[in-house]
Amino acid sequence: MNDTLQQYMLLVKENSDLINGPDYPGKETDIQKQKEQIEYYAKQLQQGFSTDDDYDEFADAVIKCAYGDISMEELETVYHELTAP
Template sequence: MDDILKQYMVLFKHMNDVINGPDYPGKEKDIQNQKEQIEPYETQMQQRFSTDYDYDEFADSAIKCAYGDMTLEDLEAVYYELTTPFYD
C-alpha cells in the first residue's frame, strides 16, 4: 500500500475517533493538532488526482472507511482507480 495513503488513513481515522468520542478538556486543541498533522498528507494526495471531483470522490470513500462502511483494501482500490491515468 502507498505509504502516504496509509499514513493519511491512520491520521484520518484517529481524528475521526477523537471528533466523535467523548468530550474532555483539551479536545478542541487535540482536533486542531490532528488537522495540522493531516494537512500535508491531504496536499500530497490532492496532487495525485487529475480533477477535484476525483479527489472529492476519494474523500467520500475515506470517510466511509473511517466509519467502517468500507474496508481499507476497498479504499485503496478506489484510490488507485482514481489516480491511475486512463489512456484511450
C-alpha cells in the same frame, strides 16, 4: 499500500474517534493538531488526482472507510483507480 494513504486514513479514523469521544482538557488543541496533519497528507495525496472531482470521490471513500463502510483495501483500490494515468 501507499504510506501516505495509510497515514492519512489512520489520522482520519483517529480524528473521528477523538471528535466523537469524551471531552477532556485540551481536546480542541488535539483536534486542531490532527486536522493540520490530515491537511498535510491530503495535500500530498491531492497531487495525484487529475481533477477535483476525482479527489472529491476519493474523499467520500475515505469517509466511508473511516466509518467502516468499506475496507482499507477497497479504499486503496479506489485511490489507484482514480490516480491511474
